[in-house]
Amino acid sequence: MPLHLPPGATHLATRPLSREDATAVTALMAACELHDVGAVVIEEADIVGDWQRPAFDLSTQTVGVLDEGRLVAYAEVYKGRWVDAAVHPGHRGLGIGTALSHWTRAVGARDGGTVVGQPVPGGSPGERLLSALGYRTLWTSWVLELPAGRAIEPQPLPQGYAVREPRDDDDLRATWTVNEDAFLEWSDRERATFEEWAATVTHRPGFEPWQLRLVVDPSDTVVGMAFVVVSNGSAYVDKLAVRRDERGKGLARALLVDAFEVARTHGGERSELSTDSRTGALGLYEKVGMQVTSVWRHWAADVAPAAAVVEH
Missing domain, CATH: 3.40.630.30 (Gcn5-related N-acetyltransferase (GNAT))
Incomplete structure (x- = not known):
């Protein structure tokens, strides 16, 4: 499933991810977490564990966006429903996030899903983008810490x-x-x-x-x-x-x-x-005695039936 980047992003390249990209994805997500919630919680083992699930196919369920060989955005869709996507803070505002949203919905439809969604930090640029794109909140999550x-x-x-x-x-x-x-x-x-x-x-x-x-x-x-x-x-x-x-x-x-x-x-x-x-x-x-340190919300959108998805 191709990713169609906005016209102003001709300097960027796209490709499916591979196991060797786990380190780059971890670094990308860490940069987003630090910017959006002020702390890094992701580690490479999280990525590797998810990617080695039997039903996950990196070649058809992931896409990466690269700027001169450096990964600056990515998305994945598991079982036509569960999305993880991120755009580096330095590359936001270029329309990449919107393009990834269209791609995830197309992949979800292709794989038989009816809804796709992902958690994003409350009040973050990602939340504002998904809201503007017509996504809806399904549930709220809280990260808690014992001081x-x-x-x-x-x-x-x-x-x-x-x-x-x-x-x-x-x-x-x-x-x-x-x-x-x-x-x-x-x-x-x-x-x-x-x-x-x-x-x-x-x-x-x-x-x-x-x-x-x-x-x-x-x-x-x-x-x-x-x-x-x-x-x-x-x-x-x-x-x-x-x-x-x-x-x-x-x-x-x-x-x-x-x-x-x-x-x-x-x-x-x-x-x-x-x-x-x-x-x-x-x-x-x-x-x-645990205290809430961050709030996340799961935003989701309906996808069109697979027969209605037109590649261009």
């Missing part, structure tokens, strides 16, 4: 329950099931396969077993999980889920305390996570 030096009050586990690392493939598959079952209660998407889940968890570059924290019941069955990543001195809980019939016992809070404590021993002095308005969990995290 340095503050700890969450410990939460005792019920008798017979324990937190441990995964031991074997059966543990991993049980963890995937708990994670997917919980998130599909509120997330409007198809169920991720075990291989897709593993690509961003156990196969994520640098993964170590201590990062995956499991709550098991007295029969040693996995009933809760947390996945924590340490980057740039920050511990980030990327996933947190408890089986529906095991909620109300303090397991999520116990997992959170454990994840942050374990991460601290591996260099994670600051503690962060994110949640969104679909989960209803914001109040829970604020009650344990």
